[in-house]
Amino acid sequence: MDRPVRIAVVGPVDEKLxxxxxxLPLRPEVRHVSSLVDDTEILTRFQxxxxxxxxxxxxxxxxxxxxxxxxxxxxxxxAVVTSTGKExxxxxxxxxxxxxxxxYPDTPGQLAAVLEQMLHGGDRPRPEMFVDLAHGLADEINxxxxxxxxHLQLLRATLEGQKEQGHRDQVDAALTGLKRIQAAVDRLRLxxxxxxxxxxxxxxxxxxxxxxxxxxxxxxxxxASVTTPPGPQLVKGDREQLALxxxxxxxxxxxxxxxVTDSHLQLSSTDDAHRLRVVARxxxxxxxxxxxxxxxxxxxxxxxxxxxxxxxxxxxxxxLGHRGQATVxxxxxxxxxxxxxxxx
Numbered sequence: 001m002d003r004p005v006r007i008a009v010v011g012p013v014d015e016k017l018x019x020x021x022x023x024l025p026l027r028p029e030v031r032h033v034s035s036l037v038d039d040t041e042i043l044t045r046f047q048x049x050x051x052x053x054x055x056x057x058x059x060x061x062x063x064x065x066x067x068x069x070x071x072x073x074x075x076x077x078x079a080v081v082t083s084t085g086k087e088x089x090x091x092x093x094x095x096x097x098x099x100x101x102x103x104y105p106d107t108p109g110q111l112a113a114v115l116e117q118m119l120h121g122g123d124r125p126r127p128e129m130f131v132d133l134a135h136g137l138a139d140e141i142n143x144x145x146x147x148x149x150x151h152l153q154l155l156r157a158t159l160e161g162q163k164e165q166g167h168r169d170q171v172d173a174a175l176t177g178l179k180r181i182q183a184a185v186d187r188l189r190l191x192x193x194x195x196x197x198x199x200x201x202x203x204x205x206x207x208x209x210x211x212x213x214x215x216x217x218x219x220x221x222x223x224a225s226v227t228t229p230p231g232p233q234l235v236k237g238d239r240e241q242l243a244l245x246x247x248x249x250x251x252x253x254x255x256x257x258x259x260v261t262d263s264h265l266q267l268s269s270t271d272d273a274h275r276l277r278v279v280a281r282x283x284x285x286x287x288x289x290x291x292x293x294x295x296x297x298x299x300x301x302x303x304x305x306x307x308x309x310x311x312x313x314x315x316x317x318x319x320l321g322h323r324g325q326a327t328v329x330x331x332x333x334x335x336x337x338x339x340x341x342x343x344x
C-alpha cells in the first residue's frame with residue numbers, strides 16, 4: 001500500500017485515541033465522524049481501510065450501517081472500541097460484525113499492534129496473550145531452576161582433589177547449561193516487561209547498537225548486508241530493551257541471508273522516526289504468511305534456527321512499547337519487507 005493507511009473513527013470516542021492514531025510513526029490519514037448513519041456520504045468518499053467504531057447504547061441501526069459498508073468494501077477491516085472494563089458487554093457486538101475489539105486506554109503499543117494485524121488479517125491471538133504467557137513461563141521455570149542451580153553449586157564445592165576432576169567437569173557442564181536456561185528465562189521476563197514500555201529513558205544511538213550487534217556475528221560470510229547513515233541516530237528509550245531488539249533484528253536478517261537470495265538491513269530516518277528496514281528476496285519466501293510474521297516461533301519454520309524463536313516477537317514488543325510501529329508487507333516482486341519504526 002503506497003498511500004497512507006486511511007482510518008475512519010466513528011462515534012463518541014476519546015479524542016486522545018484520535019490523537020494517538022495520528023501520532024503513529026507511519027502517519028495514517030485519520031478522519032473522525034460522529035455518526036455512521038448521518039455521515040455515510042463522508043465515509044463513502046473517504047473509503048477507509050480500517051473502521052474503528054464506538055457504539056452508543058442502542059447500536060442496532062449503526063450495526064446495520066457497518067454491515068452495509070462491509071458489503072460495499074469487502075476488504076474493509078472493522079474494530080469496535082470500548083472502554084476498559086466494558087469488554088464483556090461489547091464483545092458480542094464485535095462478534096456479530098466479525099470485528100476486532102479494542103479496549104482504550106491501552107497499554108503502550110497495543111493500538112499499533114491491533115491495527116497492523118487488522119491490515120493483514122489472520123487469527124493470531126492478541127500480542128498481550130503471548131506476553132502473559134512469556135511472563136508465566138518465566139515465573140514457572142525460575143524457581144526450580146534456582147533450586148537445581150543452588151544444589152549443583154553446593155555439590156561443586158564438595159568436589160576437591162585430583163580424583164574428583166571428572167566429576168567437577170560434569171557439574172561445570174551442567175552449570176553452563178543452566179546458565180543458558182537462565183538467560184532464556186531472563187529474556188522471557190524482559191519481554192513481558194517491555195510490553196509496558198521502557199523501564200528507564202536515556203539517549204540511545206541506534207547506529208552504535210547495530211554496529212555492536214554486527215561485531216558479535218558468528219558467520220560473517222553469509223550474513224546480511226547492512227547500511228547505516230553517517231553519524232549517530234538518537235532515540236529516547238531503554239538501552240537494554242533496544243539493544244536486545246536491534247540484536248534480534250540483525251540476527252533475523254542474517255539468518256534470512258542463509259535461505260534467500262538477498263537479505264539487507266538498512267537504518268534510515270523519516271520526518272518523525274528512525275526506521276530499521278529488513279528486505280529479503282528469494283524463492284524461499286513464497287510460503288511466508290504475513291499475518292504470522294511476529295508470532296513466537298513462526299520464523300523457525302523457514303529459518304530452521306534456534307535464535308529466532310522469540311526474536312522477532314521481542315523486537316516487535318520493544319518497538320511497540322516505545323510507541324513505535326512494527327510492520328510487514330510483501331513487495332510487488334515478492335520480496336519481504338519488515339519495518340521497525342521508533343519515534344524521534
